[in-house]
Amino acid sequence: MALPDVCVVGAGPAGLACAITAAQRGLRVRVLDAARAGPVDKACGEGLLPDALDRLDRMGVRDLHGRPIAGIRFLSHNRAAHARFRVAQGMGVRRTELHRAMLDRAAELGVAVEWGVPLRALEDIHAGILVGADGSQSRVRALARLESQVTTRRVGLRQHFAIAPWSEFVEVYWANGAQAYVTPVGEQQVGVAFLSTQKFDTMAQALNLFPELQSRLAGAPTLSTARGALTVTRRVRRVTTGRIALVGDASGSVDAITGEGMNLCFRQADALSEALAANHLARYESAHSKTLRMARGMSAALLLMSASPTLRQATMAVFATAPPVFEALLRMHVTGFLPPPDNQTAKTGYKQSQAAINATR
Incomplete structure (x- = not known):
């Protein structure tokens, strides 16, 4: 042979x-x-x-x-911002x-x-x-x-819940040093994954950092065991x-x-x-x-945004008030190419983003 x-x-x-x-x-x-x-x-x-x-x-x-995914939504400190994929959908x-x-x-x-x-x-x-x-x-x-x-080294935890997806986006909830990702993966199923600098012993402990998500999942049956991992x-x-x-x-x-x-x-x-x-x-x-x-x-x-509440709040303010900025960054993330700002709102948002970053240095 x-x-x-x-x-x-x-x-x-x-x-x-x-x-x-x-x-x-x-x-x-x-x-x-x-x-x-x-x-x-x-x-x-x-x-x-x-x-x-x-x-x-x-x-x-x-x-x-x-399950089709239309884009990404960030949620932090009572602010929300989303960006849609421009050319095609993603999938959970x-x-x-x-x-x-x-x-x-x-x-x-x-x-x-x-x-x-x-x-x-x-x-x-x-x-x-x-x-x-x-x-x-x-x-x-x-x-x-x-x-x-x-x-860098952080820990992850993931579990699936039997609940109809409430959003067409992957939702990313932000807390200090931690994120929760909610991905629709079926008609009656979402995957919830946490990333953090600290280890969570249970899903309940992780959810305590994200009250809004905790409320949404209250009473939803689990469809898988909680599974942990390292991300480096x-x-x-x-x-x-x-x-x-x-x-x-x-x-x-x-x-x-x-x-x-x-x-x-x-x-x-x-x-x-x-x-x-x-x-x-x-x-x-x-x-x-x-x-x-x-x-x-x-x-x-993104790790800097996770570690700095000041930067995170400033970035979320830009994303919420100037959606083209978030969309441009998402397009860069997907394709590896960052298009130039195409309108005055986006140009202003870029300047605000840069000012926020400089303020944390």
Whole structure:
């Protein structure tokens, strides 16, 4: 039997995206995962931005069952502001549903996933290229001695509730050092995820920080157990060495406050498979750096907004009174491109935003 061109360690969304896009380019792919079987659940916000949906469509992953999302709404200190996606809608999708659809697509392309196969040594893998898609605590990264540094660390908690979504937006509730994300994922189901610098022992403890959300969910039955996770900002000096490459959280990450985890790993997977098909792995190193550049800036800004009540109140005031500012920032977040202000209100809002930021320095 011919050796595979690519062996991917990790059968999560990042690894499957890499396997699917590589197979679409004619490469032979093998996927290994230490888990017993999939789909595998994981604590995450479960909101897919329009760009992520577009990339899934290009992969041929189209059989997704979820709930359309029109944009993002921020709520803080009795202020609310929302921004709509301009070109296409996003979608709230249960993590297990996304994983199922991606596994099905990989199987359609002839990619076999071998479950219950932990990686013990790099020498055990026989393939042209080894891809580490095994998450933030990547074994591939450690064995390849690719250096990394964690600069921020926070905790997350997620649970699903049986209640009709009350908004067409992903709602983000803000408190000092913490956020609550409410994502519609079905006709009678929402996912609620918390991010914080402090650990919550229970969902009730987390909800105490967000009285409005606590009131909305009062009496709603739960549909899943509470699941926790760590979210870190990790910088990896290099994501390739020899015939080894990293993708997804294994290759570096930003705090989950951006909600862009899937976007990033899909972009990276596409860039990596393109480099593999061209037999030019060095191209991926520079392409990977570009995928994270905008997300790092957005993550830093949002974490600053989380930590500073003064900045948060000033920013919310701008977003509420000058919606084009929020919409422009959301468009930048989705596409990586910041359009210039297109009217006087937006221009004024930009100046106010800058003044608020300068006031915190």
